[in-house]
Amino acid sequence: MFFSIDADGDVPIYEQIVRQVKLAVADGILVGGQMVPSVRQLAGELAINSNTIARAYQELQSDRVLESLRGRGMIVRRDAIKRCTKARNSLVADGVRRALADALSGGMTAEELRELFEAELERQSAMAEQSKLASGNGAS
Amino acid sequence: MFFSIDADGDVPIYEQIVRQVKLAVADGILVGGQMVPSVRQLAGELAINSNTIARAYQELQSDRVLESLRGRGMIVRRDAIKRCTKARNSLVADGVRRALADALSGGMTAEELRELFEAELERQSAMAEQSKLASGNGAS
DNA sequence: AGTGGTGTACCATGACACGGGTACACCGAT
DNA sequence: ATCGGTGTACCCGTGTCATGGTACACCACT
Numbered sequence: 001m002f003f004s005i006d007a008d009g010d011v012p013i014y015e016q017i018v019r020q021v022k023l024a025v026a027d028g029i030l031v032g033g034q035m036v037p038s039v040r041q042l043a044g045e046l047a048i049n050s051n052t053i054a055r056a057y058q059e060l061q062s063d064r065v066l067e068s069l070r071g072r073g074m075i076v077r078r079d080a081i082k083r084c085t086k087a088r089n090s091l092v093a094d095g096v097r098r099a100l101a102d103a104l105s106g107g108m109t110a111e112e113l114r115e116l117f118e119a120e121l122e123r124q125s126a127m128a129e130q131s132k133l134a135s136g137n138g139a140s
Numbered sequence: 141m142f143f144s145i146d147a148d149g150d151v152p153i154y155e156q157i158v159r160q161v162k163l164a165v166a167d168g169i170l171v172g173g174q175m176v177p178s179v180r181q182l183a184g185e186l187a188i189n190s191n192t193i194a195r196a197y198q199e200l201q202s203d204r205v206l207e208s209l210r211g212r213g214m215i216v217r218r219d220a221i222k223r224c225t226k227a228r229n230s231l232v233a234d235g236v237r238r239a240l241a242d243a244l245s246g247g248m249t250a251e252e253l254r255e256l257f258e259a260e261l262e263r264q265s266a267m268a269e270q271s272k273l274a275s276g277n278g279a280s
Numbered sequence: 281a282g283t284g285g286t287g288t289a290c291c292a293t294g295a296c297a298c299g300g301g302t303a304c305a306c307c308g309a310t
Numbered sequence: 311a312t313c314g315g316t317g318t319a320c321c322c323g324t325g326t327c328a329t330g331g332t333a334c335a336c337c338a339c340t
Contacts, residue, residue, distance in 0.1 A: 027247035071307025088246035092239045099235030106228035107167035211337030
């Protein structure tokens, strides 16, 4: 229910979990004090080994996003949103940086880049809006 | 002289070679019919095993960017620039797509995104211009 | 003919990441 | 005390990457 995993992709599964959890915290979907699904439950939902989930949670614990309550579960730290928004900014900045480096190194024009960026931004903004409306309809 | 390799990065070395060759062709630095350094020479310059270079060249041959002249070396195919510009467009489009997906999924505003994009574009454009001038001074 | 250059094809090795399996220590509720 | 749930620590199989070594077929040049 929470996350979408691409097991065939080149990015490790545990890293996808880490990224999506951080983005969810930055977006406000996951708030401080809230419990996250247990490793076995999430592993069952995603058809993934528990160890992979545990590894992701451990990394999130090292990054001070989650907090472990032994024997009970893991919760989102109250001050996690600060770090997560910061991490999100660094993440997209790095992505934009790399894409721009490739584009300019390949002789792409700044104007072509702006056009591509605006087109993609409009497309994904529309998609995000539509998905938001769909989830809103689910409650009616 | 030609390429810059980051052996400690997460991207494989042979893939870095492939990417940089394609971008160089797309930019016009490598033109059709031109010879590329031999596997042993490039391996010596970059302090990399010949097998790794050979693997990159094989992939470039599979992608119809290079052509093998047995016993002589490898040259850039005449029609490679078409494919390389196309590959470059796909590459940066994917990068922008992923960065935007992360940003919107993390609750980033479209305005913040535009600002970040423009700032990074200006910065890297300035750097590219400066490096171009530096290489121009080298011939004087 | 001989020599040195080229790409190509193997095989073996070591390091590392990833994912899966199993067992352990802890907690809360019955 | 017992049981079901939790996180956590280990071990192992697999695949990828880079490296090293060797050998082959081909070409250009002397």
